[in-house]
Amino acid sequence: MIHNLSYRAFVYGTENEEKVREALSTLLPTAQPLKEITEGYHKNQVIILQGKITKKREIKDFLEKLQTLTPSAKKKILTELEGRMDARGNLFLRFDKQRAYLGDLLLVEHGDALHLKLKIAAYPARKEEALKVARQIFKE
Numbered sequence: 090m091i092h093n094l095s096y097r098a099f100v101y102g103t104e105n106e107e108k109v110r111e112a113l114s115t116l117l118p119t120a121q122p123l124k125e126i127t128e129g130y131h132k133n134q135v136i137i138l139q140g141k142i143t144k145k146r147e148i149k150d151f152l153e154k155l156q157t158l159t160p161s162a163k164k165k166i167l168t169e170l171e172g173r174m175d176a177r178g179n180l181f182l183r184f185d186k187q188r189a190y191l192g193d194l195l196l197v198e199h200g201d202a203l204h205l206k207l208k209i210a211a212y213p214a215r216k217e218e219a220l221k222v223a224r225q226i227f228k229e
Contacts, residue, residue, distance in 0.1 A: 098202075102134060112203060
């Protein structure tokens, strides 16, 4: 259902990198993010943790974790599916960092989140086909 998933999290100066890593591991326990240090708008240090998961077992584990989302969260994703997916069949989701650190998955809209990009396995690789597959993932 998913070819691969890419993830990214920003660690700002006021945040603890280890806690952001723990939040990331709530979603993706096997994630081994690469660390990039960059500079923010106000010349402050920003750490970017990012990586990609391609192993079928790890993707399956993630899909099982998605099933723990509340029915209302799944419904929200289903209703917003077209807007969350690009023309190449990439589905974009964001989860609250603080809630993930506490072991809870909460879908959010703001940028200060755990960012996921799921490459939906659809043939041919068009948005219409990918939407069908994504609907199966989030159906109740």
